[in-house]
Amino acid sequence: MDDHTNQDPGGWPDAIFAQFKRAKVRQVAYVPDAGHTRLIARCVDDPDITDVVLTTEEEGVALAVGAALGGERAALLMQSSGVGNCINMFSILHGFGVPCLTLVTMRGEYGEFNSWQVPMGSTTEAALKLAGFLTFRVDVPDEVGDVVGACCDMAYEGNQRIAVLLGQRLIGRKQWVKR
Amino acid sequence: MIDRREFVRALLVDRGGLIVVTGLGSSTYDVAAAGDHPLNVYQWGGMGGTLMVGLGLALARPDHRVVVITGDGDALMGIGSLATIGVKQPQNLAVVVLDNGHYGETGMQASHTHAGIDLVAIATACRFRDAIEVDTLAAARPVRDLIHKSQGPVLVKALVKRDPLPRVLPTRDGHEIRVRFKAALGA
16 A cells, blocks of 8 residues: 655554553454554564454455454454545444454545545545444544554444544645655 | 255264364355354455455464355455465364355356366365365264364365255354454464
8 A cells, every 4th residue: 555654653553552452452453554564564563463464445344344243353454545445344343243443544635646535535434434333533643542442442442443544644644755 | 955044053062162263155054054153253345355254263263263165256356365264274274165056146157166266176186184085964963073083184075965944043143253253262
């Protein structure tokens, strides 16, 4: 997938990881994404978390259904473009009445240089809402841990479909030229 | 060519704790016709997702065997899942594709497998431990044993007749399927 900026992401990926551990997330599925690089690496290194690399994001939705039926908690990491790949598969979350937590790194918004990212990025939140997700947006690093923790509880304890949108302002703008 | 109902019935003999995930359409009817069971996960939507539901279950429950029983259309729509399963190499997951080369639910239009696209070769390329084709009912017994004993992901392509069969409809209430499944699993 596309790169985000190479600037230091700060501590928020670790704050997400800490919430995954607290909530006993056992399966983490992802399509490689620069914004989630550090979080993915932490999950891969954790012996209690099974990481599943996907060819397309909708696979992760179906994986989360299987995990939930088997009694495990799964989280799905994706970029906003991946949300569009998932729309029909989201329906089986409702069919079986199982939870889903997805963390979405945003493109196509604040400071976007690539106009091709805008059609999906600008409609990601609306698409998630139409698909029955509750959405929570974070643009400030210090708020990431609290929001993700609350969303873990709502998803896994409250059996909801929850998406956390990690804004482009949080992640940092992609650099057009490598420095 | 195999009678799909008889084949599936033979696969599920003495199933023990075997978890069965079905793809939407005919494979759901075939599994239901073999006898309803609380460890059956019937799907009525999400075409292309059946193999990944199976992977999520296989990873969550290494203490159980998991078999996905689905059609060629569903397997083709989720074809990237074969690569994803190949990466994870689950020891307890089997995939049985009932391949009639056609889309049964929509009017029997030809599928890619009818044109010679070979799911066995694709599964082999995706590092499945075993990937085989069968075309006789007698093969059901060894395939059943493979489902219960294989130490790695396995895919079986069963060439089945495309004769229309009466629909055998299990519950479409996914919440009921979930509740009874988790109770049976102790999950």
